[in-house]
Amino acid sequence: MTDSPLRLVPVTPDNFDAVCAVRVHPRQEHLVSPVMKSLAEAYVHGETAWPRAVVDGDEVVGFVMAFMDYRWNPAKDPEDIRSGLWRLNIAADRQGRGYGRFAVEAVTEEIRRRGAERVYVTWKPAQDSPEPFYLGLGFRRTGELSDDEPVAVLDLGPA
Template identity: 35%
Template sequence: MEEKVRFVEITEDNLIECLKLSKTLLENQDKAVASNAVSIAQAHFAKNAWFRAIYAGDAMVGFIMLDYTPVPELGDIKHAFLWRFMIGGNYQKKGYGSDALHLLFENLKERGYEKLLTSCVVKEPSPLQFYLKLGFIDTGRWDGDEKVLLKDL
C-alpha cells in the first residue's frame, strides 16, 4: 500500500464513482454487504448515520457508514455501530481496509467513544476473520443472520 487512507464526504462530484465501486466486489461479496447506493439512501433517512468514501491518494477505494443510535444494552457507554464497510475488489488485500478501520478507531477515541459494534454474515465469503484480527470480539449475539461483534476503543 502506498497511500495513507482518509475519509471524504460523498458529493455530487464523487457519487457516481462511489455507486460504481459496489460493482467491483469479488464473487459473492455483494451478498455480504448492501450496495453503496442502498447504504447512501438508508443514511439519508436515518437520524444518526454518518457515511464517507474511503480514499487512498486520489483513488476511491471504499465506503464506510456508521450509526450513532445508542444500543440499550451498552447503557451510558459511548459507542457507535459500524453499519456498512466495503473495500472495492481492485483494492482488497492491500491494507486499505485495516488502515481505514484503524483511522476510524482513532477518530472515535479522540471523540470519547469507548466501544464500536458491528455485525457480519458468517457464511462465506465472510469478513468475520478480518474483524477478529482487528480486535473485535464475538458477543454471542445475533442480529438476524449476522453475528454481532464488539471492539473496545
Template identity: 45%
Template sequence: MAVELEPLTPENVRAVCDLRVAPGQEHLVAPNAVSIAEAYVYPQAWCRAVRSDGRLVGFVMLWDSPEELGHMLWRLMVDASAQGRGIGRQVVGQVAAYVRAQGVRELRVSVVDGEGGPEPFYRSLGFARTGEMADDEPVLALGL
C-alpha cells in the same frame, strides 16, 4: 499507501455508487447506493468515501449514536480492484479513532456468518464476539 476518508459530495457520490466488491462477495455487504439511501433517512449515519493514493476505492458507514445500537460499523466496502492492500484495516483504524475521540469505549460490527464472511478480518483487528445478534448477524466488538 495513504488512505483518506472524505464526506460524500455531489462530485463523488456517483463514483461511490459505481464501486463493486469482488465476485462472490455481493451477499456480504449492501450496494453503496442502498447504504446512501439508508443514510438519507437515518440521521445517525456517518458516511465517508474512501480514497487511497488519490483514487476512490471504497465506502464506510458508521451508526454514530450513543443510544440504540451504540457506535456500530454499519458498512465497509472496498472495491474489488483495491482489495488485499490493507485499505480496510486502515479504514477501520480511522473509524475507531473517530469514535474514540468522542469518548466512546467500544466499536461494534455485525457480520454475515459463514464461509467467506468478514469475521476473520475483524478478529485480526482485535474484535471479539459479544454473544449478541443484530438482524440475525453475530455482533463483534473492539475495545477502544
C-alpha cells in the same frame, strides 16, 4: 489533508458517482449491501449514519459507513448507546492492499475522538464472511445477535 494519501472523506456531489461505482468482489455481494443502498440508509438515518468515501490519493477505492450514538435496545436498556461499523465496501480490484484495515481504523479513531470506549460491528455468518478480518483487528464476539448476525466489540478504553 494528512501526510498519508489514504483518507476518509464525505460523500459529495463531486465524488458521488465514483463512490456509487464501488463494487465488492462477486463472492462478497451476498455479504454487504451495495453502496447506493447504504447512501439511502444514510439519508434516512441521518442522525446516526456517518458515510465516507475511502480515498487513496485522488481515487475512490471504497466506502465505509459508521453509526454514531445509536440506541441499541431502548426498551431493554435506554442507556445502551453504541457506535460502530455499519458498512464496509472495498472495490474488488483494490482488496488485499490494506484499505479495509485503514477504513476500520479510521472509523475507530473517529468514534474514539467522539468519546466512545467501544466500537461495534456485525457480519453475515456465511461463506467468505469477514469474521476473520474483524477478529484479526481485535474485535471479539459479544454473544449477542443483531437480526441473525453476530455482534462483536472492540474495546478502546477511556477516551
